[in-house]
Amino acid sequence: DSGVTQTPKHLITATGQRVTLRCSPRSGDLSVYWYQQSLDQGLQFLIQYYNGEERAKGNILERFSAQQFPDLHSELNLSSLELGDSALYFCASSSRPGPSGNTIYFGEGSWLTVV
């Protein structure tokens, strides 16, 4: 158990809909990351938040957005869903930057199926 909690574990929704994926980082971790894993693209970095502020952005679509709340949990919002958005979405966290702070721990992921 990595200590990173993601909900829901599985989600099936229709095209055009909007979903929210939730992540609770490990206790004490200030950084939260979102990754998407799909068969054709592999593991792709989406976005990173550090202590509530967006820190780095990767291959995140404009239809997707995220935020990190004061209690450090994070949400990834996916809207106008398309079939190609079906994937496993990982949340990960790490502690404050530093020599021992660069290890990133992953949750078990949220499986999203768009039908």
Next chain:
Amino acid sequence: AQSVTQPDIHITVSEGASLELRCNYSYGATPYLFWYVQSPGQGLQLLLKYFSGDTLVQGIKGFEAEFKRSQSSFNLRKPSVHWSDAAEYFCAVGPPIQGAQKLVFGQGTRLTINP
């Protein structure tokens, strides 16, 4: 741009045999290096990491990896595999800059164990 190459998409070994999974990276400086394992339907579990120091690092589940700067490689090894090692293995690199902790993943190597 940084990249990670795992040349072997799929490897099959017999139980009890030794294992080596290859990973090559392209980066402007020595990055942080990681190996993660993903069991079927599971999240990503950190096996081991290299930040600096001894180039041979020990991880969990009997795995080790060796960093070779001259070859830009970070190959994963295990002297004797068990059936429970069947999984997908991902090599990842991260930038050695505090606060910017984006991981870039290889495409993964799927390991099958023959009884």
